[in-house]
Amino acid sequence: MKVGVVDTTFSRVNMGSIAIDELKKHASVSIERVTVPGIKDIPVACKKLIEERKCSIVMALGMPGGKEKDHLCAHEASQGLILCQLMTNTHIIEVFVHEDEAADDHELAWLAEQRTREHAVNAISLVLHPKDLEKQAGTGQRQGFRDAGPARR
Numbered sequence: 001m002k003v004g005v006v007d008t009t010f011s012r013v014n015m016g017s018i019a020i021d022e023l024k025k026h027a028s029v030s031i032e033r034v035t036v037p038g039i040k041d042i043p044v045a046c047k048k049l050i051e052e053r054k055c056s057i058v059m060a061l062g063m064p065g066g067k068e069k070d071h072l073c074a075h076e077a078s079q080g081l082i083l084c085q086l087m088t089n090t091h092i093i094e095v096f097v098h099e100d101e102a103a104d105d106h107e108l109a110w111l112a113e114q115r116t117r118e119h120a121v122n123a124i125s126l127v128l129h130p131k132d133l134e135k136q137a138g139t140g141q142r143q144g145f146r147d148a149g150p151a152r153r
Contacts, residue, residue, distance in 0.1 A: 001027070001029050001030070001056045001127060001128065002029065002030040002031070002032060002053065002054060002055045002056055003023055003029050003030070003031050003032070003055060003056065003057055003058070003059065003123060003124075003127075004031075004032045004033075004034070004046065004049030004050065004053065004055035004057070004058035004059065005019050005020060005023075005031060005032070005033045005034070005058070005059050005061065006033075006034050006035075006036060006042050006045045006046055006049065006058060006059070006060050006061060007019075007033070007034075007035050007036075007061040007062070008035065008036055008037060008038055008039060008041070008042065008061070008062050008063070009035060009036070009037050009038075010037065010038045010039060010062070010063065011061065011062060011063035011097075011112070012063055012099070012105075012108065012109075012112075013063065013097075013108070013109050013112035013113065015061035015062075015063070015095065015097075015112055015116045016033055016035060016061055018112070018113050018116045018117060018120075019059050019061060019095075019116050019117075019119075019120045020033065022116065022117040022120035022121065023120045023123070023124065026120070026121055026124045027124045027128060029124075032049055032053045032055055034048070034049060038073075039062040039063075039064055039073055039074055039077045039096070040073055040076055040077050040080070042060045042061075042062055042077055042080070042081065043060075043077060043080030043081050043083070043084045044080075046058045046060055046081060046084050046092050047084045047087065047088060050084070050088045050090045051088060055090070056090070056127050057090065057091050057092070057093065057123050057126060057127050058090070058091075058092045058093070059092075059093045059095055059116075059119060059120065059123055060077075060081055060092050060093065060094050060095065060096075061095045061096075061116060062074070062077065062095070062096045062097075063096070063097050063098070063099065063112065064077075064096060064098050064099070065098075065099050065100075066098060066099040066100030070098070070099075071098070074096055074098065077096075078094060078096070081094050091123075091126055091127075093119050093122060093123045093126070095115055095116055095119045095143075097111055097112045097115055097116075097144070101144075111144045111145070114143070114144045114145075115143045115144035118143040118144065119143050122143070138150055
């Protein structure tokens with residue numbers, strides 16, 4: 001199995017290296033990494049990893065800023081990733097960490113690492129162990145911050 005990892009130079013944390021480290025802990029997989037300048041460059045890089053380098057799944061890693069313009073760019077990138085998934089019939093795990101999700105740089109770095117690592121495990125599970133995800137259905141999983149847990153009646 002081949003896993004694609006796309007990250008950006010705009011990110012303030014090296015999320016690509018974190019993803020690769022975590023992927024290697026959970027499976028023996030080949031990894032194809034591409035680094036692009038910004039978040040809106042991610043969808044085409046993902047598509048190329050799927051179509052040209054034959055990746056079974058791709059992790060799309062980005063860190064949009066905290067301004068309204070950044071949120072709009074992240075939304076546009078997300079739309080591109082969804083379209084790419086539909087065009088290629090391949091999952092792309094979007095791992096975006098918005099700068100305004102954290103109170104300071106320390107929390108931002110922690111959140112980026114946690115969310116990236118948890119989604120790397122999700123990527124492996126989605127392709128190699130889908131029953132593991134099925135067991136977690138309805139449990140309120142959150143990547144990065146504390147899990148929400150299931151809703152109570």
